[in-house]
Amino acid sequence: xxxxxxxxxxxxxxxxxxxxxxxxxxxxxxxxxxxxxxxxxxxxxxxxxxxxxxxxxxxxxxxxxxxxxxxxxxxxxxxxxxxxxxxxxxxxxxxxxxxxxxxxxxxxxxxxxxxxxxxxxxxxxxxxxxxxxxxxxxxxxxxxxxxxxxxxxxxxxxxxxxxxxxxxxxxxxxxxxxxxxxxxxxxxxxxxxxxxxxxxxxxxxxxxxxxxxxxxxxxxxxxxxxxxxxxxxxxxxxxxxxxxxxxxxxxxxxxxxxxxxxxxxxxxxxxxxxxxxxxxxxxxxxxxxxxxxxxxxxxxxxxxxxxxxxxxxxxxxxxxxxxxxxxxxxxxxxxxxxxxxxxxxxxxxxxxxxxxx
Amino acid sequence: xxxxxxxxxxxxxxxxxxxxxxxxxxxxxxxxxxxxxxxxxxxxxxxxxxxxxxxxxxxxxxxxxxxxxxxxxxxxxxxxxxxxxxxxxxxxxxxxxxxxxxxxxxxxxxxxxxxxxxxxxxxxxxxxxxxxxxxxxxxxxxxxxxxxxxxxxxxxxxxxxxxxxxxxxxxxxxxxxxxxxxxxxxxxxxxxxxxxxxxxxxxxxxxxxxxxxxxxxxxxxxxxxxxxxxxxxxxxxxxxxxxxxxx
Ligand SMILES: Cc1ncc(C[n+]2csc(CCOP(=O)(O)OP(=O)(O)O)c2C)c(N)n1
Numbered sequence: 001x002x003x004x005x006x007x008x009x010x011x012x013x014x015x016x017x018x019x020x021x022x023x024x025x026x027x028x029x030x031x032x033x034x035x036x037x038x039x040x041x042x043x044x045x046x047x048x049x050x051x052x053x054x055x056x057x058x059x060x061x062x063x064x065x066x067x068x069x070x071x072x073x074x075x076x077x078x079x080x081x082x083x084x085x086x087x088x089x090x091x092x093x094x095x096x097x098x099x100x101x102x103x104x105x106x107x108x109x110x111x112x113x114x115x116x117x118x119x120x121x122x123x124x125x126x127x128x129x130x131x132x133x134x135x136x137x138x139x140x141x142x143x144x145x146x147x148x149x150x151x152x153x154x155x156x157x158x159x160x161x162x163x164x165x166x167x168x169x170x171x172x173x174x175x176x177x178x179x180x181x182x183x184x185x186x187x188x189x190x191x192x193x194x195x196x197x198x199x200x201x202x203x204x205x206x207x208x209x210x211x212x213x214x215x216x217x218x219x220x221x222x223x224x225x226x227x228x229x230x231x232x233x234x235x236x237x238x239x240x241x242x243x244x245x246x247x248x249x250x251x252x253x254x255x256x257x258x259x260x261x262x263x264x265x266x267x268x269x270x271x272x273x274x275x276x277x278x279x280x281x282x283x284x285x286x287x288x289x290x291x292x293x294x295x296x297x298x299x300x301x302x303x304x305x306x307x308x309x310x311x312x313x314x315x316x317x318x319x320x321x322x323x324x325x326x327x328x329x330x331x332x333x334x335x336x337x338x339x340x341x342x343x344x345x346x347x348x349x350x351x352x353x354x355x356x357x
Numbered sequence: 358x359x360x361x362x363x364x365x366x367x368x369x370x371x372x373x374x375x376x377x378x379x380x381x382x383x384x385x386x387x388x389x390x391x392x393x394x395x396x397x398x399x400x401x402x403x404x405x406x407x408x409x410x411x412x413x414x415x416x417x418x419x420x421x422x423x424x425x426x427x428x429x430x431x432x433x434x435x436x437x438x439x440x441x442x443x444x445x446x447x448x449x450x451x452x453x454x455x456x457x458x459x460x461x462x463x464x465x466x467x468x469x470x471x472x473x474x475x476x477x478x479x480x481x482x483x484x485x486x487x488x489x490x491x492x493x494x495x496x497x498x499x500x501x502x503x504x505x506x507x508x509x510x511x512x513x514x515x516x517x518x519x520x521x522x523x524x525x526x527x528x529x530x531x532x533x534x535x536x537x538x539x540x541x542x543x544x545x546x547x548x549x550x551x552x553x554x555x556x557x558x559x560x561x562x563x564x565x566x567x568x569x570x571x572x573x574x575x576x577x578x579x580x581x582x583x584x585x586x587x588x589x590x591x592x593x594x595x596x597x598x599x600x601x602x603x604x
Binding site for chain 1: 398399400401402405411412414418419420421422423424425428431432433434435436437438439440443444460461463464467
């Protein structure tokens, strides 16, 4: 039988990273993810692995770069302002195809903002975030259990595709506690890394670089990256659905808002409104196909976010002309309640029901 | 016939992109010779900066990574922490180390990382076209100090080596130059020592600053550039051992 343990999201993801086999953690303090470095500072040395508090997020991501270049599994974690500082390094790492995991426990923004939960970094996370034409895989846990499971998955994907994987959580998921199990998680099987820097012993020199000046070699790299991204889109798109088959209105939400909207959908059903729910688990690649399919029937889509409307743009792209795409959101650290979302569903659906009648 | 000099294996047989009279080529050779003489080729990992030496991996035949501008000490830290048995060095210009990467070198030193840093100070930003660096001398004309650097407007030339020497995390810091053969030999000795300390597992960072010519952006002939180091640059950046805790 699997043992249930009570953990907060930040600790759950930390232990999952250790189980997956992370060799090195580098990070700089920022709320609401401070439980991660505190956990790692205690646990990593116990495992004979590396924990180091860096002087900044700039340094942290570059330490991750170094460890990854040396062929090791490395990670960092931060929250919104710190993730902004890491973007240059993430761009370099994606160009150099360095596997690594970056956790963003989002907080309210812009600016220093506040330390309340937010989903305001969706654009930054799913559009690359730094300079140049690259992507990171973005995983969005919806519970404390998934903070563990998807962080574990993040290492698998990073290693498999030689890419930076971002776990995009928020302050609520980071802080709240739930009973979870970790027994099913095992050390990941890593790929051979003949490209790693280990010293050129008995082989030619290895070079990891991102300056590509000769002829069209930079375009060739770009094409290669795009091919990897296409493959990831085909193989790794993940989502969850609930009561979508007969739904007149489909709520689309990720992370903590997916929990809230799912409860609102159940309540709406009790009131006779045919509501359904789609939860993107990978934000990049975005699960467009399922939405495109669902939009073939006449339906209303409602994106709910803790932002002023970011993911809703991807929902619109997926739905195309297939149906109205509406948005409800709270930003600046505010969290929508179940009743608030329900009220919103009712406001949309009652006139619809009237129209049909 | 007796062979008295040959290319050391860790330097590749190729042309470089460096301008005539540039000092980077000399410093590359000294680093490569050191690596070969100490027998550490098989376990050395180098960090190339953003700057004129960005292509150092095309000339030095060891494992190397090219990193964001100024972040070499952080990347070096990441490598050394996961591969403590390897020899890790960064090779950085003065814009890279003294300006945009000032925090990274300060903190790598402060953490007493067991690293070797080769710091090539040419008093300008070479790669981007000769702009003023923190190390630019007063009155020196650059593209962004067209009337000559003034204290009133840009402050004083920054002496990073002296600053780092204050930190207990630095174990060996020496400032050298390559303006004549005797100085080149001294630089070689310093570089050897900076690597040897890492091999010995000494607890702390070793740094060799090399005053190096940039005839192109100093608007001087290679010979005049060497003279300018000797006569002007060394007044602000005095040569010699700044710190050696191993003595
Ligand atoms: C973040 C960032 N800012 C600016 C640049 C542009 N840049 C490239 S090299 C360089 C200066 C390098 O000067 P230095 O470190 O003194 O080395 P040198 O070229 O003189 O050897 C700058 C500013 C960059 N590549 N990245």
